[in-house]
Amino acid sequence: MRILVIESSHTAPVGMIGTALEALGATLVTVRTERGEALPEGPAGYDGLVVLGGPQDAWDDAQGPHFPQSMRLIRSFAEDRPVMGLCLGGQLAARAFGADVRRNLAGPELGFHPLRLEPGAADDPLLHDSGPVRHVAQWHFDHFDLPAGGVRLASNDHTPVQAFRMGRFLYGFQFHPEADAAILRDWQAEMAAGRRAAAAPSAAAIEAQIAAHMPTAETFAATLARRWLDLAAG
Numbered sequence: 577m578r579i580l581v582i583e584s585s586h587t588a589p590v591g592m593i594g595t596a597l598e599a600l601g602a603t604l605v606t607v608r609t610e611r612g613e614a615l616p617e618g619p620a621g622y623d624g625l626v627v628l629g630g631p632q633d634a635w636d637d638a639q640g641p642h643f644p645q646s647m648r649l650i651r652s653f654a655e656d657r658p659v660m661g662l663c664l665g666g667q668l669a670a671r672a673f674g675a676d677v678r679r680n681l682a683g684p685e686l687g688f689h690p691l692r693l694e695p696g697a698a699d700d701p702l703l704h705d706s707g708p709v710r711h712v713a714q715w716h717f718d719h720f721d722l723p724a725g726g727v728r729l730a731s732n733d734h735t736p737v738q739a740f741r742m743g744r745f746l747y748g749f750q751f752h753p754e755a756d757a758a759i760l761r762d763w764q765a766e767m768a769a770g771r772r773a774a775a776a777p778s779a780a781a782i783e784a785q786i787a788a789h790m791p792t793a794e795t796f797a798a799t800l801a802r803r804w805l806d807l808a809a810g
Contacts, residue, residue, distance in 0.1 A: 584630035596801035627665030
């Protein structure tokens with residue numbers, strides 16, 4: 577199966593989700609939009625779509641000139657093929673179906689944080705049997721509303737919509753199931769050296785969280801990828 581991957585920033589690669597999909601036999605075709613690579617006009621030739629994260633604000637097309645076409649692809653794929661939006665990608669998925677995306681007034685959510693599954697996850701093809709609470713990687717300053725007609729799958733006290741499903745095929749996640757230890761270390765180092773240094777968790781805090789939560793995060797990512805690819809297989 578061929579999976580289209582939209583990478584909005586080299587800082588937010590496909591990570592553990594991509595590793596798991598390739599291990600299951602999928603071929604990933606990555607379009608790196610920050611390099612000016614063009615997105616396809618439609619879903620022909622692909623069995624699924626993964627839209628990755630990035631530092632851009634999802635509501636500002638000046639920061640992401642590819643956002644309008646990304647959202648058109650999200651809507652087209654979601655008619656009959658699985659879509660997985662991760663962080664920025666989840667925000668674009670929500671926006672593609674009319675939901676508001678904005679800065680989270682509660683502040684950023686960085687590092688591993690608890691995730692609470694909602695009743696809608698009990699029989700969800702991806703998240704069923706995932707347990708009532710787990711820690712997942714987060715790295716965001718923004719959040720989104722639930723699109724009209726969507727099913728809220730997960731939340732926490734900081735972010736009311738951490739995951740949603742639209743119809744059978746579209747999934748939007750505010751968290752980062754793809755983020756492995758190297759990705760998280762890079763995000764911490766980049767933030768600590770940049771203009772948002774005051775908000776950055778310490779390297780020691782990230783290392784402690786990686787040690788505590790990465791083993792279950794790896795299992796979760798592998799399970800998520802397998803179940804999502806099952807949707808593509810029909």
